[in-house]
Amino acid sequence: MYTAIGYAAQTATSPLAPMQFQRRSPRPDDVALDILYCGVCHSDIHQARNEWGIAVYPLMPGHEIIGRVTAVGSDVTRYQVGDMVGVGCMVDSCRSCKACQADLEQYCEEGPTMTYATPDRVDGSNTMGGYSSSIVVSEHFVVRVPEGLDPAAAAPILCAGITTYSPLKHHGVGPGHKVGILGMGGLGHMGIKLAKALGAEVTLFTRSAAKAAEARRQGADHVIVSTDQAQMQAAAGHFDFLLDTIPVQHDLNPYLETLTYDGVHILVGLVEPIDPPIHAANLILKRRVIAGSLIGGVAETQEVLDFCAEHNVSCDIEMLDIRHINEAYERMIKGDVKYRFVIDMATLKA
Structure with missing residues (x-):
């Protein structure tokens, strides 16, 4: 010792x-x-x-x-x-x-x-x-x-990198997919960069319109202000995947409505009970899925480091x-x- x-x-x-x-x-x-x-x-x-x-x-x-x-x-x-x-x-x-x-x-x-x-x-x-x-x-x-x-x-x-990369890879995110990133902290800004590097069209959901320019600098194609009901309604049925990095309890229902059929809402930030409750119709009527993901294995952690080096992605x-x-x-x-x-x-x- x-x-x-x-x-x-x-x-x-x-x-x-x-x-x-x-x-x-x-x-x-x-x-x-x-x-x-x-x-x-x-x-x-x-x-x-x-x-x-x-x-x-x-x-x-x-x-x-x-x-x-x-x-x-x-x-x-x-x-x-x-x-x-x-x-x-x-x-x-x-x-x-x-x-x-x-x-x-x-x-x-x-x-x-x-x-x-x-x-x-x-x-x-x-x-x-x-x-x-x-x-x-x-x-x-x-x-x-x-x-x-x-x-x-x-x-x-x-x-932060492997936590966002692992679910994107597991669910097969790539060219042609529309991905929404919820929140832009340590996880969220890496989610934007990695989803973009995988070839997806990337949209940031944020409560603050002031983050729009910063989100685009990170690589986001679009920004939706989640407190703007008109913007949320316009996004209905649009996304294939949502990567949810928000670490505190929040209402998932409005976000679920922005998913297309077979869309997947992936939780990586929340480790508390979901509250308010999910309305089951938001899942059943479009065969949507709520999923979770925890960091990644050692091999996949090496993979994301190599991917970041290849695609010039860093935190x-x-x-x-x-x-x-x-x-x-x-x-x-x-x-x-x-x-x-x-x-x-x-x-x-x-």
Whole structure:
């Protein structure tokens, strides 16, 4: 084992603060890396403040990790010292269930081991995330950062990128499809870019007409102001897919009415009960589907990184000094970031 440093919450009400802790020495299948950049996800706030009721303290967030390999275990074959790599939301799974065998580790029947605040499958220790100087992870859960991708801007692809890419690919989105993106935060702006790169015609649904120009800069072909009843009615039956990135409860019924028959409304932002209730006629009369999706497996995470490099897609980021992480959390809650904070880990060492 060796001593590492990072920022962690000690309780649900305490701010994140510097902390020394122990990282394990690499096992035979492990890759060790120095962390260069780590994205800041809204779920980091939920976990640090125990808003989901599953937090384990001390809690060190961070699951959008980019770093350089410093050591490899004796059984590692895919990486070597000096490689630029990434670690996303998971660091292990059972690897033997039906989901894991299908490269869908996020749906592991035993539950995946998340990058932080989850018991390690081997020694039972609490996993610590990427708000830290280094990390040690099984080779299977490490991805390669392609040349041509800015490493800092690539960090959020490991969560925001794969969360939007995976359902678009799963449902076969491509040329000729009309896709609506609901919300334009960290997930939504990546949804616009990825759906456009897949060849779809892309429309942003937003409550604010002021976001129209920004949405078009991100690649949206059209913008619909969802509070404008006339615009919503004009869009009735128009879309093949809706990618819903809104993280709070909202009325799905008006959006469902914009789907054509066999249209699919995909939830990736909401993890609470749907409220108000869905009117079943909005599904039955047009054979519409409400679907959900959770991040992506390791193979698909590598796929989205390669896709982004090929199509020149990256996340819009604001670089962050880790000493300002608590202020950044407050800004995120207010929606005051376009569109993802990324911690420069050189500031941790400073």
